[in-house]
Amino acid sequence: MSAVWYECKVKYRKTDDIGGQKVTTEPYLVDAISYTEAESRINEEMAAYVSEEFKITNIKVANYAEIHPFENADRWFKSKVSLIAFDEESGKERKTNMYLLVQANDVKEAYDNTVSVMKGTMGDYTIPAISESPIMDVFPYFSGEEGDLEQIERFNALKGSKPELVAVGDMGENIEDLVEADSE
Structure with missing residues (x-):
């Protein structure tokens, strides 16, 4: 069975090189079997990288x-x-x-x-x-x-x-x- 990849856009506050913070939206790719699993997996993965709050703004099947x-x-x-x-x-x-x-x-x-x-x-x-x-x-x-x-x-x-x-x-x-x- 081939993998289905979901592109998940995540919005969060990012610290730049000079220490300033700005809100950014970045796309990530997760391998999942459904939208629900993709949402769950991106939440889990991003929790390890982002210490503050983040929001998933979009999930779509990547081609x-x-x-x-x-x-x-x-x-x-x-x-x-x-x-x-x-x-x-x-x-x-x-x-x-x-x-x-x-x-x-x-x-x-x-x-x-x-x-x-x-x-x-x-x-x-x-x-x-x-x-x-x-x-x-x-x-x-x-x-x-x-x-x-x-x-x-x-x-x-x-x-x-x-x-x-x-x-x-x-x-x-x-x-x-x-x-x-x-x-x-």
Whole structure:
């Protein structure tokens, strides 16, 4: 059975970088089997992050076919993938669109991550669009079974990892290597 993802908008008071507080509404994604469970799960998850009052302003079914966290990435991108099939009766190509939520640091990395996710696909496909998603965090379902524990830990480790140093230059040297080379 495939997962049903619900986008939940949560309104709460957030402290900014300079210590000021402002009311903000942010979308989160939860894996649930109904609107009621989605509401219950987002309440539970947000209670761990927000110490003050918060309000759920909207819950809707998200149209993501799959969610893919990646190591060392901190933003979520919506990738539109068009699967191409040849209709033998009409003799025409048909495209079926699906949306993936992929974690990356920028659009190029999101494209590369989408291609790596689609590597095992037998049919032809194109990636006509990738855009940054406003999703702040993703909370997958955890049933408590032993096999799920390993899967949820892996998912959380991937989405929670910090970005690595960005490689610069054509040969992919790290910033420290370039600094050392300049000082010699």
